[in-house]
Amino acid sequence: MALLKRWIIATTLGVAFTGLAYAQEAADTVAPEAATRLLAAQAERQPVRGEIAMIAAANHLAVEAGAQILANGGTAADAAVAVQLMLGLVEPQSSGLGGGAFVLYWDAAEKRLTTLDGRETAPRAATPTLFQDENGEPLKFFDAVVGGRSIGVPGTPRLLAELHARWGKRPWKDLFQPAITKARQGFAVSPRLAAQIAGDGDRLKTDPAARAYFFTGDGEPLQAGAILRNLAYAGTLAILAEQGMDAFYSGPLAEAIVEKVRGAEANPGLLARDDLARYRVIEREPVCVDYRDYQVCGMGPPSSGGLTVGQILGLLQPFDISAMSPDDAGTWRLIGDASRLAFADRGRYMADVDFVPMPVKGLLDPAYLASRSELLRGERALESVEPGKPEWDHALNLSDDEAIELPSTSHFVIVDADGNIASMTTTIENGFGSRLMVAGFLLNNELTDFSFRSHSDGVPIANRVEPGKRPRSSMAPTIVLQDGVPVLAIGSPGGSRIIGYVAKTLIAILDWRLDVQTAIDMPHLVNRFGTYDLERGTAAEAMAPALEALGYKVNVRDLNSGLHGIALWGDDVPDISVLESGSPYLAGGADSRREGAVFGQGALKCDPITACIR
Ligand code: GLY
Numbered sequence: 014m015a016l017l018k019r020w021i022i023a024t025t026l027g028v029a030f031t032g033l034a035y036a037q038e039a040a041d042t043v044a045p046e047a048a049t050r051l052l053a054a055q056a057e058r059q060p061v062r063g064e065i066a067m068i069a070a071a072n073h074l075a076v077e078a079g080a081q082i083l084a085n086g087g088t089a090a091d092a093a094v095a096v097q098l099m100l101g102l103v104e105p106q107s108s109g110l111g112g113g114a115f116v117l118y119w120d121a122a123e124k125r126l127t128t129l130d131g132r133e134t135a136p137r138a139a140t141p142t143l144f145q146d147e148n149g150e151p152l153k154f155f156d157a158v159v160g161g162r163s164i165g166v167p168g169t170p171r172l173l174a175e176l177h178a179r180w181g182k183r184p185w186k187d188l189f190q191p192a193i194t195k196a197r198q199g200f201a202v203s204p205r206l207a208a209q210i211a212g213d214g215d216r217l218k219t220d221p222a223a224r225a226y227f228f229t230g231d232g233e234p235l236q237a238g239a240i241l242r243n244l245a246y247a248g249t250l251a252i253l254a255e256q257g258m259d260a261f262y263s264g265p266l267a268e269a270i271v272e273k274v275r276g277a278e279a280n281p282g283l284l285a286r287d288d289l290a291r292y293r294v295i296e297r298e299p300v301c302v303d304y305r306d307y308q309v310c311g312m313g314p315p316s317s318g319g320l321t322v323g324q325i326l327g328l329l330q331p332f333d334i335s336a337m338s339p340d341d342a343g344t345w346r347l348i349g350d351a352s353r354l355a356f357a358d359r360g361r362y363m364a365d366v367d368f369v370p371m372p373v374k375g376l377l378d379p380a381y382l383a384s385r386s387e388l389l390r391g392e393r394a395l396e397s398v399e400p401g402k403p404e405w406d407h408a409l410n411l412s413d414d415e416a417i418e419l420p421s422t423s424h425f426v427i428v429d430a431d432g433n434i435a436s437m438t439t440t441i442e443n444g445f446g447s448r449l450m451v452a453g454f455l456l457n458n459e460l461t462d463f464s465f466r467s468h469s470d471g472v473p474i475a476n477r478v479e480p481g482k483r484p485r486s487s488m489a490p491t492i493v494l495q496d497g498v499p500v501l502a503i504g505s506p507g508g509s510r511i512i513g514y515v516a517k518t519l520i521a522i523l524d525w526r527l528d529v530q531t532a533i534d535m536p537h538l539v540n541r542f543g544t545y546d547l548e549r550g551t552a553a554e555a556m557a558p559a560l561e562a563l564g565y566k567v568n569v570r571d572l573n574s575g576l577h578g579i580a581l582w583g584d585d586v587p588d589i590s591v592l593e594s595g596s597p598y599l600a601g602g603a604d605s606r607r608e609g610a611v612f613g614q615g616a617l618k619c620d621p622i623t624a625c626i627r
Pocket of ligand 1 (some may be wrong): 459485508
């Protein structure tokens with residue numbers, strides 16, 4: 014029977030390969046498909062289907078690393094460690110040991126959802142003026158980012174250790190082997206990585222270690238296809254494989270990190286050895302909201318992701334979106350203004366709940382959302398949007414936040430053979446983080462996710478910098494349950510647009526019943542603060558006149574999500590009808606805007622247009 018099980022990979026080109034060897038790098042498809050079809054029918058790629066286990070992630074080498082672990086009997090937690098360690102090598106601009114992450118983990122045996130917070134923390138020496146000049150004015154974004162000042166205590170290493178300690182089955186050391194081997198052998202620089210190196214210009218050259226790694230001896234950016242070895246990273250991984258993640262937080266590695274941060278010439282940071290030694294992963298309550306027949310669960314504060322996605326869905330709950338067309342501007346008026354209302358609450362209330370009191374329950378209270386939802390009953394775009402007043406036994410004394418979040422980050426989803434699920438969003442914040450590289454990995458700039466201003470007109474901002482605090486995030490790793498059973502796991506990178514990408518894709522799957530791949534590929538229309546962002550080069554562009562007529566400003570631009578998701582459906586979505594009745598299956602999708610891939614163990618071979626056969 015085991016011999017009959019096959020692995021299948023679909024790249025962003027929609028090409029399927031069987032086996033564990035890969036003939037080609039996935040192409041960089043940053044520019045989405047041309048605008049030739051209806052919004053709902055933009056993509057023709059099929060999800061990868063499998064019966065046993067599945068991984069969807071941003072790079073095929075990372076997917077392959079996780080697949081090897083699953084094939085050896087590893088759990089979703091084991092595979093998550095291997096996937097993250099490989100992403101840190103092959104997609105170093107987005108996530109790695111020097112960053113932070115949030116994970117939702119479904120324990121199938123316990124039937125329990127756990128959320129773990131591996132977000133970076135501000136050093137204990139940090140003050141609310143960290144990102145202000147001598148006049149108290151906010152620094153320019155990249156003046157704050159590049160160098161040591163923006164670096165928080167990395168959380169990803171300890172999060173991986175926690176995942177393994179709680180749910181791992183394979184020996185810790187084994188999880189490091191794929192990344193160590195690849196770091197020593199070298200990997201082909203992907204088109205996306207090459208484009209990002211070239212696009213970052215002089216910023217990435219400021220650190221000698223980053224310059225030596227990402228550029229030729231002549232200072233030229235590495236080209237796509239160049240073979241890149243990272244012996245420093247291999248060495249770091251070998252230490253962590255032997256000694257465990259405590260070796261990251263104390264000893265020579267910790268000292269090297271501190272030296273790098275504090276020694277950054279133009280912009281030294283405040284990180285101290287004691288900050289590293291104190292770092293802890295925190296288990297948080299999942300944030301769940303009822304939507305249609307589902308419970309949509311996400312990450313609570315310090316991420317705003319779960320609450321804001323939850324608010325958008327909660328505000329849309331009274332409207333029958335399934336009966337509305339995705340090609341109708343009126344539908345996007347509802348979705349866009351629901352998002353604006355949620356973003357207004359996000360800006361006022363959401364931050365690290367261990368430092369700032371927050372009306373977490375009030376923000377998702379059905380009565381509160383129903384009353385806010387009444388604001389959506391008009392026919393035109395809301396003229397102005399203010400934060401609401403959720404029930405809260407606390408004096409309201411907060412100003413609106415001003416944090417800037419630029420897109421970067423990575424998301425992956427893993428379902429193992431026992432039905433355990435990891436949905437993890439992981440980041441070093443901006444592309445290439447702080448641009449400082451040590452021991453083979455880049456250090457984050459996560460502290461710039463704090464508001465640079467600490468007060469507005471003398472009133473404090475919830476997401477201000479404070480010592481030991483975690484900056485507010487937008488990361489929204491999500492698991493959707495139906496009657497307590499998981500049916501979908503998904504998430505995305507993309508700065509604060511993560512929230513819009515995830516909300517749109519959930520609506521596309523749960524209301525419009527699109528399969529996960531089509532839902533991911535569907536063009537993006539994102540509204541956070543009033544202006545409607547429409548995805549360049551897609552059918553979304555054609556919505557501009559109708560949205561303008563409703564009163565929106567529009568902005569046509571690239572919208573670089575990196576959605577990776579797996580649906581675990583029974584028989585009730587349209588594409589299941591092509592399967593034999595009663596077949597349980599997994600369907601995975603990877604974002605055509607990046608270089609993602611999906612593995613399905615026990616895959617069903619898919620004809621691209623009509624059917625799947627065993
Ligand atoms: N740095 C991206 C986020 O946390 O949302």
